[in-house]
Amino acid sequence: MKASKKQSLKQLSIVIILLIAANIAGNFFFKRFDLTKDKRYTLSKSTLDMIKKVDKPLYIDVFLDGQFPPEFKRLEGETRQMLEEFRAYNSNIIFNFTDPLADESKAEQFVSELNGLGFTPTNIQSNKNGKKSMIQVFPWAIANYGTKSVRVPLLVNNFGNNADENISKSVQLLEFAFADALTKLAVTEKKKIAVMKGNGELNDKYLADFVLNLKEYYLIGEFNLDSLANDPNKTMQNLAHFDAAIIAKPTEAFTDSEKYILDQYVMNGGKTLWLIDKVAADIDNLQNESQSAMALPVELNLDDMFFKYGIRINYNLVEDLLSTPITARSENGDFPIDxxxxxxxxxxxxxxxxxxxxxVKLEFANQIDTLKNNIKKTVLLKSSPQSRVVGTPVEISLHQFMDELNEAQYSKGNQTLGVLLEGKFTSAFKNRVKPFKANQELDEGKANKMIVIADGDVINYTYVNKKPLMNGIDQWTQQVYGNKDFLMNSVNYLLDDTGLINIRGKNVELALLDEKKVSDNYTFTQFLTVGLPILILAIFGLVFTYLRRRAYSK
Structure with missing residues (x-):
């Protein structure tokens, strides 16, 4: 007995020593293990780099707390676990979960303040004690770092998805949402973007929201190609100071000199985002007695340049059955027109x-052809399968789609509307007379990227068909369109800010029940989830009792 006792004490001492050694080692070595199949809690290198830059307290208040339906409780839990991962790598990150509706006496004031700060609530159906009701949920967080504050959206609400699918998408984007906030708060060195002017580009009020969002990541400046018309080389030199250029819906033709400046900018590695309309069509032109107007081709003097780069924007319009209506007014108020x-x-x-x-919402979009050359092309936007193209000139009328449509005519869909081009571009002026002698001219360009979207109004996402959106929501489709996210991703990708892009593309698959299967096999599912565990427990109890009696009966 004494020998056995000594052996037990010896083993216990070894275990205690090992535990103490492991704790001491833990102070010098840090490692977390992610056992999930999709590695949802493994933070990307880009995120870890951003976390390391947080050198003073970063306070994150999350408004996702309270009594929610299961899918929102799942989002709350995933958000909490994600923030715990952030805090595990940097103790300066401090987070707190708050229920804005917890104190009924102050709830109305709290909700009003949140709405004033741009935190749009989501209405969800709650079933409590057999009573159904609508409750407001604020799936948002706010990150405060020094004197800076950033809103963090936590919920994705994509068209065509059910609640579970949107929660799954939201979980996929949690790391991106908080990493994006850290980038906005901690970024110090910013790349430069030129917003091109001088060729009848889109009015500033339609660009304002996107430009404000860009300023959180980049330095923005207007650039006019004819500001130094007598010294094109100086203009070319000034444009080269910018890392990217946005050309948003020009309506006046570019001169050969202006086109050559842009061409050489591309040859030297300058990134470009082209938002081009090849047809002049505007809803304001329909405000006449006949409520109709002609849609006419627009000559911008860019066709040969785009052709050399590997695409052609056609002088036509895309009609799509998947579209947003325009708003008309009557004595009874607003009503939609297809x-x-x-x-x-x-x-x-x-x-x-x-x-x-x-x-992504478009207006009067044109169709793009991709041409064979050495440039890699990735189609980013295309029309639905139920669409078609119509040539121009063509008369458009406010009431032309009010009669019953023949859907069989809309069978030539999947038209290309936006494309990413990557590779070494060839100059549109190769083997041609140049409009002026450049100090350093290139006929073959450096490795580069550009994005071309055949719609200038894609950047005008705070309006739908000239009508301002309330809180960014289209009153007829009840959608918050993805234009801003798409364009921000485009600029990030062009400027090689692939860290955020790759985080955004992370796949996380939540294990959700198939409601149809559960409904079809309800009795079996109920037995499997409730009855089987009880049965196993009962069998274990009987076997344990039998073995115990048998052992003691001897």
């Missing part, structure tokens, strides 16, 4: 740029 010239594009999610992006 308007097939405003397609809403569902993302194919074939690239990090359009991954996890909601519907």
């Amino acid at each position: 308007w097939l010239y405003s397609p809403i594009v569902k993302s194919a999610e074939n690239h990090p740029i359009n991954k996890n992006v909601n519907l």
Whole structure:
């Protein structure tokens, strides 16, 4: 007995010593193990790099707390676990979960303050004690770092998805949402983007929201190609100071000199985002007695340049049955009119740029042809299968889609509307007379990227068919369109900020019950989830009792 006791004490001492040694080692070595199949709690290198830059307290208040339906409790739990991962790598990250509706006496004031700060609530159905009711949920967080504050959206609400699918998408984007907030708060060195002016580009009020969002990541400046018309080389030199250029819906033709400056900018590695309309069509032109107007081709003097780069934007319009209506007014108030010239594009999610992006709203979009050359082309936006193209000039009328449509005519869909081009571009002026002698001219360009979207109004996402959106929501489709996310992803990708892009493309698969299967096999499922565990427990108890009696009966 004494020998056995000594052996037990010896083993206990060894265990205690090993535990103490492990704790001491833990102070010098840090390692977390993610046993999930999709590695949902393994933070990317880009995120870890951002976390390391947090050198003072970063306070994150999450408004996702309270009595929610199961899917929102799942989002709350995943958000909490994600923030625990962030805090595990940097103790300066401090988070707190708050229920804005917890104190009924202050709830109304709290909700009003949140709405004023731009935290739009989501209404969900709650079933409590057999009574159904609508409750407000604020799936948002706010990150405070020094004097800076950033809103963090936690919920994705994509068109065509049910609640579980949207929660799954939201979980996929949690790391991106908080990493994006850290980037906005901690970024110090910013790349430069030129917003091109001088060729009748889109009015500033339609660009304002996107430019404000870009300023959180980049330095923005206007650039006019004819500001130094007598010294094009100086203009070319000034443009080279910018890392990227946005050309948003020009309506006046570019001169050969202006086109050559842009061409050489591309040859030297300058990134470009082209938002081009090849047809002049505007809803304001329908405000006449006949409520009709002609849609006419627009000559921008860019065709040969785009052709050399590997695409052609055609002088036509895309009609799509998946579209957003326009708003008309009567004595009884606003009412919608079908308007097939405003397609809403569902993302194919074939690239990090359009991954996890909601519907993209377009207006009077043109169709793009991709041409064979050495440039890699990735289609980012395309019309629905139920669409077609119509040539121009063509008369458009406010009431042309009010009569019953023959859907069989809309069978030439999947038209290309936006494309990413990557590779070494050849100059449009190769083997041609140059408009002026450049100090350093290139006929073959450096490795580069550009994005071309055949709709100038894609950047005008705070309006739908000239009508401002309330809180970004289309009153007829009840959608918050994904234009801003798509365009931000586009700029991030062009400027090689692939860290955020890759985080956004992360796949996380939540194990959700198949409701149809559960309904079809309800009795079996009930037995499997409730009855089987009880049966196993009962069998274990009987076997344990039998073995115990048998052992003691001897």
